[in-house]
Amino acid sequence: MSMVPEVTGGGSQATLEAAAEPIPVGRKIIQGRSPWRLAWERLRTDRAAIISTATIAVIILLALLAPLIAHWLGHGPNQQFVDIGEDENGNPIGPNGTFWFGTDSSARDLFVRTIYGARISLSIGVLATLVSIAIGTVFGLAAGYLGGVADALIARFIDVVLAVPFLVIAISVASIWRPSFWLVIFVVGVLGFSYPARIVRGQVISLKEKEFVQSARALGAGPLRIMFVDLLPNVVALVIVYGSLLIPAAIVAEATLSFLGVGVQPPTADWGAMISDAQGYYQYGYWWYLLFPSLALLITTLAFNILGDSVRDALDPRGGGIYK
Amino acid sequence: MSDVNPVPPDGGDILLQVENLVKYFPVKGTAFFQQREYVHAVDDVSFTVRRGETFGIVGETGCGKSTLGRSIARLHDITAGRIVFDGRDISKISQRRMRPLRREIQMIFQDPIGSLNPRRRVGSIIGDPFAIHRTATGTERKRRVQELMERVGLNPEHYNRFPAEFSGGQRQRIGVARALAFQPKLVICDEPVSALDVSIQAQVINLLADLQKEFGLTYIFIAHDLSVVRHVSNNVAVMYLGKMTEIAPADDLFDTPRHPYTGALLSAVPLPDPDHSDERQQIVLVGDVPSPIAPPSGCRFHPRCPKAAPVCVTQDPKLEPRLGDGPGHTAACHLPMAQGENLADFKPSIGAEERVIEPEGVLAADALPDASGNGTGDGSTVALPASGEGGKS
Numbered sequence: 001m002s003m004v005p006e007v008t009g010g011g012s013q014a015t016l017e018a019a020a021e022p023i024p025v026g027r028k029i030i031q032g033r034s035p036w037r038l039a040w041e042r043l044r045t046d047r048a049a050i051i052s053t054a055t056i057a058v059i060i061l062l063a064l065l066a067p068l069i070a071h072w073l074g075h076g077p078n079q080q081f082v083d084i085g086e087d088e089n090g091n092p093i094g095p096n097g098t099f100w101f102g103t104d105s106s107a108r109d110l111f112v113r114t115i116y117g118a119r120i121s122l123s124i125g126v127l128a129t130l131v132s133i134a135i136g137t138v139f140g141l142a143a144g145y146l147g148g149v150a151d152a153l154i155a156r157f158i159d160v161v162l163a164v165p166f167l168v169i170a171i172s173v174a175s176i177w178r179p180s181f182w183l184v185i186f187v188v189g190v191l192g193f194s195y196p197a198r199i200v201r202g203q204v205i206s207l208k209e210k211e212f213v214q215s216a217r218a219l220g221a222g223p224l225r226i227m228f229v230d231l232l233p234n235v236v237a238l239v240i241v242y243g244s245l246l247i248p249a250a251i252v253a254e255a256t257l258s259f260l261g262v263g264v265q266p267p268t269a270d271w272g273a274m275i276s277d278a279q280g281y282y283q284y285g286y287w288w289y290l291l292f293p294s295l296a297l298l299i300t301t302l303a304f305n306i307l308g309d310s311v312r313d314a315l316d317p318r319g320g321g322i323y324k
Numbered sequence: 325m326s327d328v329n330p331v332p333p334d335g336g337d338i339l340l341q342v343e344n345l346v347k348y349f350p351v352k353g354t355a356f357f358q359q360r361e362y363v364h365a366v367d368d369v370s371f372t373v374r375r376g377e378t379f380g381i382v383g384e385t386g387c388g389k390s391t392l393g394r395s396i397a398r399l400h401d402i403t404a405g406r407i408v409f410d411g412r413d414i415s416k417i418s419q420r421r422m423r424p425l426r427r428e429i430q431m432i433f434q435d436p437i438g439s440l441n442p443r444r445r446v447g448s449i450i451g452d453p454f455a456i457h458r459t460a461t462g463t464e465r466k467r468r469v470q471e472l473m474e475r476v477g478l479n480p481e482h483y484n485r486f487p488a489e490f491s492g493g494q495r496q497r498i499g500v501a502r503a504l505a506f507q508p509k510l511v512i513c514d515e516p517v518s519a520l521d522v523s524i525q526a527q528v529i530n531l532l533a534d535l536q537k538e539f540g541l542t543y544i545f546i547a548h549d550l551s552v553v554r555h556v557s558n559n560v561a562v563m564y565l566g567k568m569t570e571i572a573p574a575d576d577l578f579d580t581p582r583h584p585y586t587g588a589l590l591s592a593v594p595l596p597d598p599d600h601s602d603e604r605q606q607i608v609l610v611g612d613v614p615s616p617i618a619p620p621s622g623c624r625f626h627p628r629c630p631k632a633a634p635v636c637v638t639q640d641p642k643l644e645p646r647l648g649d650g651p652g653h654t655a656a657c658h659l660p661m662a663q664g665e666n667l668a669d670f671k672p673s674i675g676a677e678e679r680v681i682e683p684e685g686v687l688a689a690d691a692l693p694d695a696s697g698n699g700t701g702d703g704s705t706v707a708l709p710a711s712g713e714g715g716k717s
Contacts, residue, residue: 220426
């Protein structure tokens with residue numbers, strides 16, 4: 001019960017007076033740290049995060065420097081070495097001093113093609129994820145905050161997208177339009193929006209009952225401002241966590257499409273397409289043909305997944321945040 | 325209390341008039357063909373607030389006082405009734421057309437943590453009113469925000485901090501600064517100090533009083549803490565289960581309560597002096613507050629009222645002056661209390677089936693003989709301190 005000074009007596013008035021003296025300010029003892037800074041400090045001390053970040057950095061560096069490396073080796077990604085890159089029957093040759101990862105069935109340098117493949121995988125992985133989280137965040141914010149009809153429509157649309165198998169849509173779309181780099185980003189990005197949309201929607205539904213949303217309304221903020229100024233900063237952490245886990249999924253989806261021949265088209269070097277090409281060869285002893293593109297795909301997705309987990313732990317130390 | 329508020333209870337013209345305000349919330353989860361049920365959060369409430377006064381609203385948790393405040397601020401659409409603010413009927417206007425008016429009606433919220441966006445910096449939170457209404461930008465906005473921070477007793481250098489870096493009292497000052505950016509005509513304070521430490525409560529209340537003097541603000545002060553309300557308010561309304569049971573000038577209400585519910589509330593206010601507190605007889609009400617989904621007939625307080633009579637079951641008492649009170653003191657009671665009357669001397673004259681029946685097995689008093697500590701007989705006793713704890717968040 002309250003012990004607010006009784007106001008009937010004169011003495012209590014003095015208590016009020018005394019309590020009202022100015023708050024001492026200006027002494028800085030504890031340095032305030034923003035939530036982002038705290039997350040960054042947690043991330044910096046996480047060994048898994050450091051290793052996966054280093055791995056990703058190496059992959060990105062290789063992808064960026066691929067033309068330089070190709071130039072230095074003297075092997076273009078699509079250059080065929082009919083003389084030295086094939087055995088007498090026209091089959092791939094194994095790793096050696098000239099071709100570090102061996103050659104493929106068209107006598108091309110597998111190493112150069114693998115690092116060129118990283119360019120495709122990384123750029124599609126990141127761009128498709130950006131498309132997914134942009135669409136997903138907007139839809140999730142709208143569905144969660146507006147509720148009612150908007151929510152019903154978006155939620156049912158998400159259900160429909162989740163219910164139809166990804167590959168069926170992707171293959172149909174690719175067969176209608178000519179498969180290309182941008183089409184893959186479009187297909188993977190748009191079809192991936194449903195997961196972030198659901199997660200953002202759930203978070204927004206719980207956030208919109210908070211008093212700060214009510215106070216924004218009381219100040220006269222419109223729905224757009226509340227969604228993008230008040231609510232968005234509160235779902236950014238969630239979106240980043242989910243985005244970092246979507247990147248490997250998008251890379252795998254891209255490789256799958258290329259594997260099936262509806263992704264990036266030859267002769268562009270691509271891991272999925274390389275794995276697909278290797279299918280007719282690895283059983284006959286041409287192990288390097290399958291191994292190196294697969295290893296590249298595995299290491300890349302693993303590194304992104306581990307980093308994504310660490311990011312989630314750093315941003316949401318309670319753990320299991322996005323799987324709730 | 326006139327030592328805080330310079331405006332006498334009936335000075336000043338009418339700023340806000342609320343007539344027969346009704347707000348029901350539909351209850352979800354009922355079967356398809358079942359009749360839809362409603363929570364009667366605010367049911368037929370009328371009152372007026374004069375310019376420059378502080379109008380206190382007290383009541384237990386769940387009595388509808390916060391819903392009432394939010395309805396007046398039009399954060400809810402109201403079910404029925406009229407709200408006339410400064411000569412304009414705002415009860416039916418759309419949220420879009422309400423927006424410019426929001427500069428004139430502001431709210432201060434209870435939760436100093438929940439009412440500030442945790443991911444935004446304080447400067448941008450306090451600058452929100454300027455950003456929303458596009459009245460100041462860039463350095464001009466920053467200058468005005470820092471002026472506001474200084475005015476409410478915050479260090480303007482803390483412009484770039486996050487809400488989490490402030491204490492509860494400081495956070496409530498941030499809320500006050502934000503609400504005062506446009507010097508609104510009406511500020512609805514929804515339990516502004518309930519979540520604060522007692523010493524901090526006094527600071528925030530004094531700040532609110534200073535600002536009222538300086539800017540001529542009108543407050544609606546919602547609280548469950550009677551002593552705070554008495555201290556700050558010119559007029560006080562008591563709410564019970566969505567209805568106003570009594571409205572009176574603060575001192576009248578505390579000196580001569582007419583409604584037995586007010587009487588019971590007042591007797592639950594702890595006195596600082598233990599000797600006095602022992603002498604005084606606390607009136608302990610029977611049972612819990614009935615469900616607002618199916619409120620009792622007639623006077624909603626009758627199942628718990630020590631003076632309940634058959635008329636209380638059948639007729640809803642009007643809110644009008646009783647026992648020769650002036651027009652400023654109204655009570656909704658068929659059997660109002662006379663001055664000095666002791667509620668403990670009364671026995672209700674209605675049938676037992678009209679009385680609140682204790683839910684069987686659930687915390688029945690005989691299962692916990694010493695739980696109440698005083699054992700006043702009469703089976704289960706639930707003290708009615710609408711007062712709450714004034715506790716920490």
